[in-house]
Amino acid sequence: xxxxxDQGILRETSCSEELFAIRDSLEILGGxxxxxxxIYLKNRQDxxxxxxxxxxxxxxxxxxxxxxxxxxxxxxxLVTRTIQDTRPITVTYALTDYGKSVIPVIEALxxxxxxxxxxxxxxx
Numbered sequence: 001x002x003x004x005x006d007q008g009i010l011r012e013t014s015c016s017e018e019l020f021a022i023r024d025s026l027e028i029l030g031g032x033x034x035x036x037x038x039i040y041l042k043n044r045q046d047x048x049x050x051x052x053x054x055x056x057x058x059x060x061x062x063x064x065x066x067x068x069x070x071x072x073x074x075x076x077x078l079v080t081r082t083i084q085d086t087r088p089i090t091v092t093y094a095l096t097d098y099g100k101s102v103i104p105v106i107e108a109l110x111x112x113x114x115x116x117x118x119x120x121x122x123x124x
Contacts, residue, residue, distance in 0.1 A: 002018060028072075029105075031069070033066070033069045035106055035109070036058050036061075037054060037058065037070065037079075038073070038078065038099065038102060040054055040058055041093060042100075042103055042106070045094070045095065048084070050092055051066065051070075051091060051093070054070075077096055077098050078096060078099035078102065079093055079095060079096065080095075081093055082094070
């Protein structure tokens with residue numbers, strides 16, 4: 001069981017609540033690309049990030065997949081899409097404040113990935 005804040009009150013969760021929460025999290029953040037897009041945007045918070053920058057910066061992602069994933073992240077209010085008043089018109093992407101709330105989770109996953117890689121290297 002885990003302790004969570006529910007409307008400002010600390011309480012224990014049930015197993016089924018934890019399973020639902022994990023399922024929700026994986027539905028929103030799961031897949032091959034979403035976490036990579038979020039970490040890319042986090043690392044470039046001080047820049048205007050254009051679609052092509054993301055496409056070039058994340059090796060292996062297609063334009064079609066990037067477009068789909070950005071739309072889903074925008075629907076879930078993790079990313080904003082801003083049309084710039086330029087000629088030609090350009091679009092920029094950034095993390096929302098809500099999107100920034102997932103950064104500690106991503107950083108924990110990054111650390112776990114480093115630790116896991118080192119553990120595997122030691123055992124081989």
